[in-house]
Amino acid sequence: MPATQPVSGVLGPLEAEVMTVLWSRGEPMTVREVRADVNAARETPLAYTTVMTVLARLAEKGILSRVREGRGYRYEPLVGDTAGIAVREVVRGFGEAAIAGFVDEARADPKLLRRLRALLAEEP
Template structure:
């Protein structure tokens, strides 16, 4: 599940971007999202969501032709969660959590890498 800070459609867009792991267009994301839907989403709806995700720092956007291509700016839901904790509680909370002796060493290393990547 995607972090609470994202709406359902924002989370779905991010999942497509994470699955593709390459620059994608709005049209490509729209096609993936509309697979199996009774009521297809509009192109402009997905374009607006992707623009907002770019403003939130979750997608990167680069010009391509007359439009843009997008890539995920964060690795996954865990990266979004770390960003939210940092915004809400600062580095001290995450540092304390990562320093806990009972924390799995692989998870501790992942948290440290995420902290190094966060803005």
């Protein structure tokens, strides 16, 4: 699922391009595959090492998983979109206070509160 929200503050421009490719493909990808897809939409192609570095950094941030394949890795998103990344960062940074803030915001908006209740009622 491609990101529809602005990436400012959540992902850098290259990270956003890489994540858009991974979300749209919907399956684990190698550096070579990501590079080919990213470069298809670019006037100036990115180097293999640039894409490899971006993927490694996203994996270090916990945004991607990576599984060894031969001498390289296959990368897969752990988060569904930029909103998921932002929420993850807020919760990791502020913990229980962030959750309480989300609940307070939901209480102030009946539509959002219904959505929160529906999400909590779903089976894991």
